[in-house]
Amino acid sequence: MTRKPLTEDSILKRILASCRPLSGSGVRQSIAVGIGDDAAILRPTYKCETILTCDWFLEGTHFLRHKHPPDSVGWKCLARAVSDIASMGGTPRCFLLSLALPASLTGPWLDAFLAGLRRASRKFGCALAGGDTTRRDDVLINVTVFGEVKTGRAVLRSGARVGDTLYVSGRLGEAELGLRILKQTKKPAPATNPLTRKHLYPEPRVALGRWLSGARLASSMMDISDGLSSDLPRLCAASRVCARLELARIPGVRVPKEASLEGIDSTRLALHGGDDYELLFTVPPHLVQIVPVSFQGVPLTSIGTITRGRNLVILEDGGRKQELVASGWDPFRNKL
Amino acid sequence: MTRKPLTEDSILKRILASCRPLSGSGVRQSIAVGIGDDAAILRPTYKCETILTCDWFLEGTHFLRHKHPPDSVGWKCLARAVSDIASMGGTPRCFLLSLALPASLTGPWLDAFLAGLRRASRKFGCALAGGDTTRRDDVLINVTVFGEVKTGRAVLRSGARVGDTLYVSGRLGEAELGLRILKQTKKPAPATNPLTRKHLYPEPRVALGRWLSGARLASSMMDISDGLSSDLPRLCAASRVCARLELARIPGVRVPKEASLEGIDSTRLALHGGDDYELLFTVPPHLVQIVPVSFQGVPLTSIGTITRGRNLVILEDGGRKQELVASGWDPFRNKL
Numbered sequence: 001m002t003r004k005p006l007t008e009d010s011i012l013k014r015i016l017a018s019c020r021p022l023s024g025s026g027v028r029q030s031i032a033v034g035i036g037d038d039a040a041i042l043r044p045t046y047k048c049e050t051i052l053t054c055d056w057f058l059e060g061t062h063f064l065r066h067k068h069p070p071d072s073v074g075w076k077c078l079a080r081a082v083s084d085i086a087s088m089g090g091t092p093r094c095f096l097l098s099l100a101l102p103a104s105l106t107g108p109w110l111d112a113f114l115a116g117l118r119r120a121s122r123k124f125g126c127a128l129a130g131g132d133t134t135r136r137d138d139v140l141i142n143v144t145v146f147g148e149v150k151t152g153r154a155v156l157r158s159g160a161r162v163g164d165t166l167y168v169s170g171r172l173g174e175a176e177l178g179l180r181i182l183k184q185t186k187k188p189a190p191a192t193n194p195l196t197r198k199h200l201y202p203e204p205r206v207a208l209g210r211w212l213s214g215a216r217l218a219s220s221m222m223d224i225s226d227g228l229s230s231d232l233p234r235l236c237a238a239s240r241v242c243a244r245l246e247l248a249r250i251p252g253v254r255v256p257k258e259a260s261l262e263g264i265d266s267t268r269l270a271l272h273g274g275d276d277y278e279l280l281f282t283v284p285p286h287l288v289q290i291v292p293v294s295f296q297g298v299p300l301t302s303i304g305t306i307t308r309g310r311n312l313v314i315l316e317d318g319g320r321k322q323e324l325v326a327s328g329w330d331p332f333r334n335k336l
Numbered sequence: 337m338t339r340k341p342l343t344e345d346s347i348l349k350r351i352l353a354s355c356r357p358l359s360g361s362g363v364r365q366s367i368a369v370g371i372g373d374d375a376a377i378l379r380p381t382y383k384c385e386t387i388l389t390c391d392w393f394l395e396g397t398h399f400l401r402h403k404h405p406p407d408s409v410g411w412k413c414l415a416r417a418v419s420d421i422a423s424m425g426g427t428p429r430c431f432l433l434s435l436a437l438p439a440s441l442t443g444p445w446l447d448a449f450l451a452g453l454r455r456a457s458r459k460f461g462c463a464l465a466g467g468d469t470t471r472r473d474d475v476l477i478n479v480t481v482f483g484e485v486k487t488g489r490a491v492l493r494s495g496a497r498v499g500d501t502l503y504v505s506g507r508l509g510e511a512e513l514g515l516r517i518l519k520q521t522k523k524p525a526p527a528t529n530p531l532t533r534k535h536l537y538p539e540p541r542v543a544l545g546r547w548l549s550g551a552r553l554a555s556s557m558m559d560i561s562d563g564l565s566s567d568l569p570r571l572c573a574a575s576r577v578c579a580r581l582e583l584a585r586i587p588g589v590r591v592p593k594e595a596s597l598e599g600i601d602s603t604r605l606a607l608h609g610g611d612d613y614e615l616l617f618t619v620p621p622h623l624v625q626i627v628p629v630s631f632q633g634v635p636l637t638s639i640g641t642i643t644r645g646r647n648l649v650i651l652e653d654g655g656r657k658q659e660l661v662a663s664g665w666d667p668f669r670n671k672l
Contacts, residue, residue, distance in 0.1 A: 040389070142478040223374060238372060
């Protein structure tokens with residue numbers, strides 16, 4: 001089958017047709033005017049603040065065209081940005097998609113990409129409201145998410161206080177191990193493996209973030225996207241505090257007993273692995289007893305304490321103390 | 337002078353230091369939390385709707401590194417996106433910057449880029465609220481602008497009615513001719529030439545757009561970014577109408593009498609040239625007499641009429657009628 005050469009307008013129409021939200025699903029309520037005009041018009045909710053975030057998702061930097069299935073690219077580009085809304089305790093409302101791609105990918109690749117994007121859009125209740133498309137040799141994606149939170153209720157990175165307990169959701173290092181398995185595998189993507197699934201189809205912790213904000217449990221919060229050793233110092237810097245991490249308490253990935261994974265250090269993965277999109281948050285001392293051991297099946301684990309000082313993270317390993325060196329993912333240092 | 341290898345965090349700090357809005361300038365009022373957290377938190381204005389737009393600005397597609405000075409890249413990436421807010425009659429409030437660049441450009445190039453961006457940010461009253469940076473061999477930019485308009489007052493593409501008069505601001509084809517002069521010139525950029533300036537430092541028509549919306553003069557509006565022959569059919573399609581364009585009335589660029597520009601057809605440039613960021617709008621018959629011949633020095637010219645039909649634009653050239661074929665800029669058809 002030959003296709004007519006696509007124009008920017010015809011690609012926009014296909015994106016719109018694929019991602020049109022289900023009527024009556026509720027996700028459209030904040031969109032007054034969507035795709036097809038110069039910009040989207042949104043109706044802010046009364047007594048809410050707007051949360052705005054944007055996120056790169058670039059071929060070669062954040063994903064590999066021959067390793068990452070297109071529907072995972074569609075899912076993950078939105079999930080990553082939605083995670084920034086979750087990490088402030090907000091609710092995602094809608095998103096803008098900026099997509100640049102080669103003419104050769106405007107057929108089945110684009111269809112599968114849009115299928116993944118649509119699944120994510122419905123799962124997160126976050127509707128497509130607009131965007132920009134252009135042609136490029138590599139696939140370039142930038143996603144902007146518009147979210148909302150009750151005025152004054154956003155949980156910032158800067159709210160941690162000395163004495164607060166540090167918590168993390170889920171298990172850390174799973175997505176990094178999933179990426180390694182993906183890279184080792186000859187075939188495109190073993191979608192049944194839970195570790196590769198965590199890398200390919202991450203689930204931002206929206207419900208947990210909303211609950212922590214609504215119950216006023218968390219004094220500070222952020223998502224772990226670049227790895228605990230890179231992200232925790234950012235939270236400490238924003239709050240002008242120090243942290244003491246207990247190595248033995250960090251819930252690391254369970255490494256399967258396979259020959260190909262021998263020698264992999266779960267602790268290193270948990271400290272430095274990126275892409276987990278778990279929440280890192282602090283809880284004041286008098287509220288610690290209210291924190292459940294898990295929320296909707298996701299474990300919540302206390303991994304340390306906020307201490308006096310500036311920017312430093314101390315790793316406590318059975319009495320031995322050492323400074324934690326940021327070794328998570330940094331695009332100016334690492335390659336995928 | 338050697339610089340320490342930059343990290344994502346240190347580049348973010350430099351962007352923040354450069355683009356921090358002047359306190360008391362008023363542009364910060366809508367930003368509750370800016371750069372340094374997972375996302376920006378903005379305070380919507382009471383009785384206003386949010387306008388959200390995003391725009392690619394990519395090396396090789398939208399600008400050339402060896403032809404476009406970095407401060408023009410900084411200016412133009414924001415001006416283009418702000419133009420989408422202007423075209424709906426809105427007021428730009430703040431923006432997110434997604435920037436990917438090679439490590440080799442994190443020195444003087446980045447400084448000059450940020451200087452141009454800061455100038456634009458102050459000129460348009462649009463403050464930096466957040467963003468995302470990463471490393472890449474080419475310079476990739478995506479800008480999201482958050483704007484506002486009084487509820488119900490946004491001027492859409494879809495409001496044109498049969499009998500409305502079609503108007504355009506400024507002169508068309510100037511930026512396209514400026515680009516040609518820029519490409520012919522050996523030196524980096526002749527910044528004194530008003531045509532190259534229009535290409536390098538476009539001025540979105542924010543005040544005009546706000547006035548047309550506030551005075552309820554325009555029934556429909558959009559900005560001309562890809563060229564009249566490509567953009568007018570989009571307005572017609574959104575409004576489900578047809579347009580009759582009078583060729584002799586279109587205010588085309590005045591081509592300087594220079595040997596190197598001989599044979600350049602001002603009419604073709606006016607019809608198909610991109611990057612002008614002028615406003616195209618329609619005015620109902622009973623309001624036409626109120627439209628001034630110019631607004632703040634920018635000419636407003638009636639160039640045709642909205643007629644019955646669907647999607648078709650008829651070009652009337654002294655009695656001869658022909659269908660206008662969209663030949664403006666399309667990234668899937670054209671190269672810079």
